[in-house]
Amino acid sequence: MGISDRKEREKQEMKRLIIDASMRMFLEEGYEKTSIRNIADKIEYSPGTIYLYYKDKDELLHEVQKEAFDRLHQNLLEKAPSKSPWKRLEQITTAYLEFGHAQPDLYDLMFIIRAPMNKAEESGWKNGKACFSYLLDCVQECIDKKLLRFSDPGIAALSIWSMCHGLVSLNVRCRMKVMEQDEAAVIKMIALAVQEYLRFIKA
The missing domain is CATH 1.10.357.10 (Tetracycline Repressor, domain 2)
Structure with a gap:
């Protein structure tokens, strides 16, 4: 596997982690408490990491949708x-x-x-x-x-x-x-x- 393939796989794995955490939070705590910061806390990454993949909460929830x-x-x-x-x-x-x-x-x-x-x-x-x-x-x-x-x-x-x-x-x-x-x-x-x-x- 080349470097570009590995980076793409890692990118998809991170997106999967973010979406899964967002889905769980949305179902357990509702829309208002589902925030970039709270999701970042759940997956133990900084909010900045999530912003590398999604520009805001609406874009992330669009993926969850x-x-x-x-x-x-x-x-x-x-x-x-x-x-x-x-x-x-x-x-x-x-x-x-x-x-x-x-x-x-x-x-x-x-x-x-x-x-x-x-x-x-x-x-x-x-x-x-x-x-x-x-x-x-x-x-x-x-x-x-x-x-x-x-x-x-x-x-x-x-x-x-x-x-x-x-x-x-x-x-x-x-x-x-x-x-x-x-x-x-x-x-x-x-x-x-x-x-x-x-x-x-x-x-």
Whole structure:
């Protein structure tokens, strides 16, 4: 291995260390306490070392957000594998809801907190592309087989995503308390609402 290869490997290893520490801190202590200085303390390096790789907290959290979307994408691949496009669509929505309920802090970072998107404005946002493409491809298959009332796959995918996202977001941000139900009942209610919506848009 040459010097340049070794330096690149060391660079990637350091970035991995920083991202892993950032992810743990974000999940355990929340957005406000996740700072460059606190992350540096966790990995026992100076803040200056982290600034060699990330210019600020927003850029770092953008990378952590990417990790979160990679997890969601893997989750969709594992839990929504059906060869039937309609069945796969049902599996996608179920997997998405389950991920949001199980990972509320990550969901917040992915879809609600503004900070990571400051970086996205500079370079374009690619973090959610694989997940949306998985939904979009499935929706296109459903339309091709005349299983959906929609004719435009983009509008259909956006509609389905918005339905799921809206319900998960309400729950993540504790707005479903208006229903005066316990958490288990709320999660069941959300699943039933999405199932009802899918029945409504089915051709």
